[in-house]
Amino acid sequence: MAAKLKPNPSDHLLILIVVFLIAIDSFVPSTAEFSSSKWYLISTEHWVGPERLGPIFVYCGNEGDIAWFAANTGFVWEIAPQFGAMVLFPEHRYYGESMPFGSGEEAYKNASTLSYLTAEQALADFAVLITELKRNFSAEGCPVVLFGGSYGGMLASWMRLKYPHIAIGALASSAPILQFEDIVPVETFYDLTSNGFKRESISCFNTIKQSWDVIISEGQKNDGLLQLTKTFGFCRTLNNTDDLINWLDSAYSYLAMVNYPYPSEFLMPLPGHPIREVCRKIDSMAGDNILEKIFEGISVYYNYTGKVDCFELDDDPHGMDGWNWQACTEMVMPMSSSQDSSMFPTFDFDLSSYKEECLREFNVEPRPRWITTEFGGHDIKATLQKFGSNIIFSNGLLDPWSGGSVLQNISESIVALVTKEGAHHIDLRASTDEDPEWLVEQRTTEIKLIKSWINDYYRQKRAVFEI
Amino acid sequence: MAAKLKPNPSDHLLILIVVFLIAIDSFVPSTAEFSSSKWYLISTEHWVGPERLGPIFVYCGNEGDIAWFAANTGFVWEIAPQFGAMVLFPEHRYYGESMPFGSGEEAYKNASTLSYLTAEQALADFAVLITELKRNFSAEGCPVVLFGGSYGGMLASWMRLKYPHIAIGALASSAPILQFEDIVPVETFYDLTSNGFKRESISCFNTIKQSWDVIISEGQKNDGLLQLTKTFGFCRTLNNTDDLINWLDSAYSYLAMVNYPYPSEFLMPLPGHPIREVCRKIDSMAGDNILEKIFEGISVYYNYTGKVDCFELDDDPHGMDGWNWQACTEMVMPMSSSQDSSMFPTFDFDLSSYKEECLREFNVEPRPRWITTEFGGHDIKATLQKFGSNIIFSNGLLDPWSGGSVLQNISESIVALVTKEGAHHIDLRASTDEDPEWLVEQRTTEIKLIKSWINDYYRQKRAVFEI
Numbered sequence: 001m002a003a004k005l006k007p008n009p010s011d012h013l014l015i016l017i018v019v020f021l022i023a024i025d026s027f028v029p030s031t032a033e034f035s036s037s038k039w040y041l042i043s044t045e046h047w048v049g050p051e052r053l054g055p056i057f058v059y060c061g062n063e064g065d066i067a068w069f070a071a072n073t074g075f076v077w078e079i080a081p082q083f084g085a086m087v088l089f090p091e092h093r094y095y096g097e098s099m100p101f102g103s104g105e106e107a108y109k110n111a112s113t114l115s116y117l118t119a120e121q122a123l124a125d126f127a128v129l130i131t132e133l134k135r136n137f138s139a140e141g142c143p144v145v146l147f148g149g150s151y152g153g154m155l156a157s158w159m160r161l162k163y164p165h166i167a168i169g170a171l172a173s174s175a176p177i178l179q180f181e182d183i184v185p186v187e188t189f190y191d192l193t194s195n196g197f198k199r200e201s202i203s204c205f206n207t208i209k210q211s212w213d214v215i216i217s218e219g220q221k222n223d224g225l226l227q228l229t230k231t232f233g234f235c236r237t238l239n240n241t242d243d244l245i246n247w248l249d250s251a252y253s254y255l256a257m258v259n260y261p262y263p264s265e266f267l268m269p270l271p272g273h274p275i276r277e278v279c280r281k282i283d284s285m286a287g288d289n290i291l292e293k294i295f296e297g298i299s300v301y302y303n304y305t306g307k308v309d310c311f312e313l314d315d316d317p318h319g320m321d322g323w324n325w326q327a328c329t330e331m332v333m334p335m336s337s338s339q340d341s342s343m344f345p346t347f348d349f350d351l352s353s354y355k356e357e358c359l360r361e362f363n364v365e366p367r368p369r370w371i372t373t374e375f376g377g378h379d380i381k382a383t384l385q386k387f388g389s390n391i392i393f394s395n396g397l398l399d400p401w402s403g404g405s406v407l408q409n410i411s412e413s414i415v416a417l418v419t420k421e422g423a424h425h426i427d428l429r430a431s432t433d434e435d436p437e438w439l440v441e442q443r444t445t446e447i448k449l450i451k452s453w454i455n456d457y458y459r460q461k462r463a464v465f466e467i
Numbered sequence: 468m469a470a471k472l473k474p475n476p477s478d479h480l481l482i483l484i485v486v487f488l489i490a491i492d493s494f495v496p497s498t499a500e501f502s503s504s505k506w507y508l509i510s511t512e513h514w515v516g517p518e519r520l521g522p523i524f525v526y527c528g529n530e531g532d533i534a535w536f537a538a539n540t541g542f543v544w545e546i547a548p549q550f551g552a553m554v555l556f557p558e559h560r561y562y563g564e565s566m567p568f569g570s571g572e573e574a575y576k577n578a579s580t581l582s583y584l585t586a587e588q589a590l591a592d593f594a595v596l597i598t599e600l601k602r603n604f605s606a607e608g609c610p611v612v613l614f615g616g617s618y619g620g621m622l623a624s625w626m627r628l629k630y631p632h633i634a635i636g637a638l639a640s641s642a643p644i645l646q647f648e649d650i651v652p653v654e655t656f657y658d659l660t661s662n663g664f665k666r667e668s669i670s671c672f673n674t675i676k677q678s679w680d681v682i683i684s685e686g687q688k689n690d691g692l693l694q695l696t697k698t699f700g701f702c703r704t705l706n707n708t709d710d711l712i713n714w715l716d717s718a719y720s721y722l723a724m725v726n727y728p729y730p731s732e733f734l735m736p737l738p739g740h741p742i743r744e745v746c747r748k749i750d751s752m753a754g755d756n757i758l759e760k761i762f763e764g765i766s767v768y769y770n771y772t773g774k775v776d777c778f779e780l781d782d783d784p785h786g787m788d789g790w791n792w793q794a795c796t797e798m799v800m801p802m803s804s805s806q807d808s809s810m811f812p813t814f815d816f817d818l819s820s821y822k823e824e825c826l827r828e829f830n831v832e833p834r835p836r837w838i839t840t841e842f843g844g845h846d847i848k849a850t851l852q853k854f855g856s857n858i859i860f861s862n863g864l865l866d867p868w869s870g871g872s873v874l875q876n877i878s879e880s881i882v883a884l885v886t887k888e889g890a891h892h893i894d895l896r897a898s899t900d901e902d903p904e905w906l907v908e909q910r911t912t913e914i915k916l917i918k919s920w921i922n923d924y925y926r927q928k929r930a931v932f933e934i
Contacts, residue, residue, distance in 0.1 A: 124841065131840045140845075162629055164854040165843030373598045374591065376632030378607075382927050386856045386880075387631040413853075460849050 039098045040090040040129065041070050043077075048084030050139040053461065055085040055454055057145050058167070060126060060159060062152035063326070064318040066091035066098075069152065072266050074430020076147050079447055083454070085145075086137075090129050092122045092155075094322045111364045114325050120374065123159050127166050143457045145450055146170035149425030150401065151323075151331075157391050158375050161384075169390030169453040171446055173425035179333045179404025180371045183378060186336040186349050188403030193256040194343040196275050196398055204279035204297075208252070209343040211294045215241050218291065231291050232298075235310035243313050248294065249344060251301040256400045257424035262434035267318075269304050272434070328358035332368040333404070381410050389413040390453045392446060396422015415449070417442055506565045507557040507596065508537050510544075515551030517606040520928065522552040522921055524612050525634070527593060527626060529619035530793070531785040533558035533565075536619065539733050541897020543614050546914055550921070553609075557596050559589045559622075561789045578831045581792050587841065590626050594633050610924045612917055613637035616892030617868065618790075618798075624858050625842050628851075636857030636920040638913055640892035646800040646871025647838050650845060653803040653816050655870030660723040661810040663742050663865055671746035671764075675719070676810040678761045682708050685758065698758050699765075702777035710780055715761065716811060718768040723867045724891035729901040734785075736771050739901070795825035799835040800871070848877050856880040857920045859913060863889015882916070884909055 040061075048054035057076050061069060070077075070089045080087050091098040094117040099107040107113055134140050144167040148156030153175030160170035178184050198205040218224045219241035228244060229237045238244055254267050255275050262272040271277045282297040302311055327333070332354070337344040351368060358366050376383055393406035394417040401424060409415045417427075419438050427442050507528075515521035524543050528536060537544075537556045547554050558565040561584040566574040574580055601607050611634040615623030620642030627637035645651050665672040685691045686708035695711060696704045705711055721734050722742050729739040738744045749764040769778055794800070799821070804811040818835060825833050843850055860873035861884040868891060876882045884894075886905050894909050 127840050131836065161631075163843075164628075165839075165845065165847075165850045369598065372632075373594050374630075376630075378632065380632075383632045385927070386923075388855070389853045456853075460852070 039066075040088060041066060042089070042133075043080070043087040046081040046084060047086035050137055050142060052084065053142050053458065054139075055083050055143050055145055056088060056130070056134070056139065057083070057085045057147060058088045058090065058126065058130060060146055060148035060152045060155035061090050061092040061095070061122075062148065062150060062155065063092060063095055063323045064320045065096035067096070068318050069149075073147065073149065073428045075428045075443065075446075078430060079450075082447075083450075086139075086142075088130070088133070090126055093117065093125055094325075095320070108322070108325075111362050114322075114362065114364075117322055117325055118330060119155060119158065119326075119371075122155060123162060126155075126159060127163050130166055141461065143168045143454050145453065147173075147428065148175065149173045149428045150175065153393075153425065157393065160391050161375070161388050164388070168457050169392075169450065171392045171394065171428075171450065173394045173428050174396070174399050174401050174405065175393060176333070176401040176404030177375065178377050178380065178406065179401070180377055181334070181369060183372070184404050186334045187338045187342065189253075189333075189335050189400045190337040190342040190344050192397075192400040192403050193253050194341060196256040196259055196400070197252070197279060197343060200276050201279040201283055204282045205343050207282050207290060207293055208297075211248075211290050212245060212345045214290050215244060219244075228291075232295055233310050235312055238313075245345060247311075247313055248298060251298050252344070253400060255301055256398065259398050259423040260426055260429075261421065261436055262432050264429070266429075268301055270301065271304065274300060325362055325364075328362050328364055328366050330367065330370050330374075332366045332371070334368070380406065381408070384410045384414055386411070391415070392417055392449055394422075394425075394427050394442065394446065395419070396424070396426055398422060399424045417445060506533075507555060508533060509556075509600075510547070510554040513548040513551060514553035517604055517609060519551065520609050520925065521606075522550050522610050522612055523597070523601070523606065524550070524552045524554050524614060525593065525597060526554075526556045527589075527613055527615035527619045527622035528557050528559040528562070529615065529617060529622065530559060530562055530790045531787045532563035534563070535785050536616075540614065540616065540895045542895045542910065542913075545897060546917075549914075550917075552612075553604075553606075555597070555600070557593055559619075560584065560592055561792075563786050575789070575792075578829050581829065581831075584789055584792055585797060586622060586625070586793075586838075589622060590629060593622075593626060594630050597633055608928065610635045610921055612920065614640075614895065615642065616640045616895045617642065620860075620892065624860065627858050628842070628855055631855070635924050636859075636917065638859045638861065638895075638917065640861045640895050641863070641866050641868050641872065642860060643800070643868045643871030644842065645844050645847065645873065646868070647844050648801070648836060650839070651871050653801045654805045654809065656720075656800075656802050656867045657804040657809040657811050659864075659867040659870050660720050661808060663723040663726055663867070664719070664746060664810060667743050668746040668750055671749045672810050674749050674757060674760055675764075678715075678757050679712060679812045681757050682711060686711075695758075699762055700777050702779055705780075712812060714778075714780055715765060718765050719811070720867060722768055723865065726865045726890040727893055727896075728888065728903055729899050731896070733896075735768055737768065738771065741767060792829055792831075795829050795831055795833050797834065797837050797841075799833045799838075801835070847873065848875070851877045851881055853878070858882075859884055859916055861889075861892075861894050861909065861913065862886070863891070863893055865889060866891045884912060 047056075057080055059069060059073055059076055066089050073089075076087060079085075093100060094107055094114070100116060101107045101109075101113055107117075130144055134142065146156040146159055146167045146169070148154070148170070150173075153172035154177050156170040157172035157175055157177060160167050179189070194205065197208060215228065218228055219238075221227070225238045225240070228241065232244065255278060258264060258266050258268075258270060259275050260270075260272065264270055264272075278297040278300045281300055282293045285293045285296050302308065323331075334349040334351075336349045337347040339346045355366055358364055372378055389411070391414045393415070395402040395405045395407060396419045398421060402418075407416050407418050419442055421436065421438060422442070426439060427446060431440075431443070514523075524547055526536060526540055526543055533556050540556075543554060546552075560567060561574055561581070567583060568574045568576075568580055574584075597611055601609065613623040613626055613634045613636070615621070615637070617640075620639035621644050623637040624639035624642055624644060627634050646656070661672065664675060682695065685695055686705075688694070692705045692707070695708065699711065722737075722745060725731060725733050725737060726742050727737075727739065731737055731739075745764040745767045748767055749760045752760045752763050769775065790798075801816040801818075803816045804814040806813045818833075822833055825831055839845055856878070858881045860882070862869040862872045862874060863886045865888060869885075874883050874885050886909055888903065888905060889909070893906060894913060898907075898910070
């Protein structure tokens with residue numbers, strides 16, 4: 001390694017700019033933009049400041065508008081006061097307002113402009129943002145704790161592992177970091193979703209399982225698509241039955257994810273125990289018309305308020321479109337639907353056709369082994385037993401993503417918190433009067449663990465924890 | 468997070484390709500290329516194979532031809548047989564034969580093509596290569612141990628920290644991972660180099676320290692540059708005294724790095740204790756002509772064989788040109804030369820002029836805080852005390868890079884091995900009959916530690932270490 005830079009004078013002028021650096025740097029706000037930045041939400045309301053080494057709570061923004069996640073992550077806001085913590089919600093690049101290349105249209109133009117939409121870039125963005133922000137607040141000594149749910153939880157755990165100098169710990173809720181390659185069975189996701197319905201009602205499960213054939217044979221009739229369009233109340237005539245099947249499939253999966261014990265509005269306005277409600281509708285409808293039963297049931301998800309006149313197939317109210325690109329590059333999560341235990345159409349994951357779809361859609365080839373190469377996953381217990389610390393993997397077993405998550409303690413300080421009746425990152429939601437006892441206990445444990453990380457850090461800094 | 472990919476059919480064809488993915492993928496050899504790859508050297512001669520979980524020793528290629536590093540890292544080759552280990556030397560992209568975009572000319576064309584020359588990309592390349600190679604050898608269960616010297620040592624330690632699922636430990640020799648921002652005093656490098664001369668001879672130190680003014684005033688005379696060209700025997704007439712000063716500065720720094728106790732040919736063919744020899748020449752020459760003394764001394768470095776007819780200013784025999792780009796982007800290592808303790812021209816590191824040089828040379832702006840953001844460095848002891856494991860930071864205090872390295876144990880298994888008389892990664896060199904006792908002991912300790920990592924791994928795998 002040469003001792004120092006000694007550039008040789010060069011004759012030729014280089015006019016091209018380095019897009020990579022700009023793409024990262026564009027995320028870094030200047031001091032002046034602090035209060036009005038589009039790219040993150042920040043609250044210093046309860047922060048005890050840099051002198052007292054007030055903690056900084058960072059939610060790792062995932063695939064959607066950051067305001068949406070902030071509104072659905074009440075836990076972080078609720079506990080900030082007792083920790084005297086700053087709260088920071090940085091948005092993931094390419095989602096919400098955080099568009100490189102000047103606009104969403106430019107950012108999503110083609111595979112070249114989209115190539116900076118990766119988990120690694122998101123982590124680097126968070127790292128740069130936190131570092132700059134701490135400098136600007138003279139808060140270099142303040143401990144950072146990461147939070148995240150779902151893909152955001154994956155980012156939180158990966159960030160703690162890759163950037164231990166930036167964050168002292170992470171609460172990774174419903175983070176399926178093992179949902180890659182063959183680490184968990186490919187049937188897991190749809191089996192768990194199906195179980196969520198089966199546990200409510202076998203007949204509900206069976207009705208749904210039978211409905212796919214009915215839809216397909218209905219679609220093959222003369223005017224069948226028109227008839228299906230009417231039955232399900234779409235605004236536009238269906239082009240094929242696949243669109244309808246995907247629309248239903250999505251709803252069932254999302255219902256399993258948000259199967260909370262109280263009313264919520266995370267993905268859609270829903271009653272408490274929404275699967276129970278769906279099955280009640282399906283089961284209680286008289287007669288043999290399976291499709292009418294299905295419509296009654298699915299309306300709980302798509303039209304609980306009763307205000308929807310007709311349904312659009314490709315709504316994206318939370319700006320989650322970029323996930324398809326991520327799924328076509330890094331986030332290849334193989335999923336099959338088994339004939340026996342799943343209520344979904346039987347489906348075997350096939351990498352070749354997956355690749356074809358991605359080439360057609362984005363002109364990009366997926367890299368199914370990249371995530372485990374970059375972040376690990378195989379033999380995670382052996383790898384992390386003597387490596388890393390301070391991560392909570394929290395999961396509710398009703399959540400279909402729990403199957404691809406860490407459900408066992410890895411070491412003394414990389415721990416799994418599992419609740420039998422929990423759904424998708426329910427622990428991160430704001431507390432309610434209807435919270436069951438197990439949820440209150442889970443959050444108490446999380447607070448205790450986070451406190452212990454911070455106290456360890458303070459002990460190391462020889463500061464006293466007096467907030 | 469949506470359950471699975473459901474691409475919408477798209478009308479427009481995207482014709483642009485994703486350079487980022489290609490740049491990484493281009494490094495990954497197909498199975499057919501295994502034996503004849505240009506990008507890495509491999510030996511399975513002593514490997515006991517996958518059934519016996521034979522270890523894989525990987526040297527993290529740094530800024531030069533990989534064959535050159537392989538030839539100067541005899542330690543790895545020598546210990547491979549007793550470990551039954553495979554040996555792998557992957558080359559760093561943009562060095563040696565490992566050129567993206569088809570050729571060195573294309574790769575180095577401008578800031579855009581050069582933008583993939585980063586430490587993170589190099590680590591990702593190694594990760595992909597090792598993972599693919601293990602698959603091809605059915606060696607997924609075999610433990611990987613990393614080695615590296617200088618920048619290669621930085622890569623080895625960072626790789627262990629960032630990719631614990633890929634490597635179980637790292638020997639990072641002379642790895643100045645703390646030579647960034649203000650983590651160590653900016654004068655360290657030149658002070659240590661100067662001390663290497665001072666300890667041999669005060670008069671030698673003083674002659675060198677006085678020589679800079681003499682060179683500058685000589686250069687200001689009529690025909691001064693021509694006279695300096697003659698005195699120092701350059702092939703072409705000097706354009707300015709700066710070039711001469713840099714030429715001498717480099718040689719002194721490199722001499723301090725390779726100040727080995729026996730003859731070597733790492734950077735140049737040199738006698739044992741080369742600084743002693745340089746100073747002997749400088750001190751023993753009669754008369755007052757400082758420049759003639761300097762020429763005699765420096766000839767030990769540039770012409771020890773006596774075969775050089777005239778000197779070229781910008782030789783790059785080991786293909787290290789890319790380092791200037793790295794120094795202009797990520798690898799900003801601030802260095803000053805103090806008036807009192809350094810024998811070099813007084814020089815204060817100035818980020819603005821550093822930036823200007825980089826903009827002129829590469830049209831790129833350096834990011835002086837990026838490395839510590841990405842890899843850490845500040846408060847390294849606190850950060851890594853309960854995070855990470857199995858890293859040896861070995862350093863010799865004669866090496867000027869030791870000042871920016873880890874010289875104290877961080878935890879039970881992240882340890883510092885420091886030798887008073889060692890120079891730049893001397894422990895990685897092949898053993899010789901002239902090896903001093905401390906060097907033999909240092910290598911014995913290293914072997915013992917590496918064995919303990921592998922044994923721990925085997926114990927975990929419930930395999931028996933019977934090689």
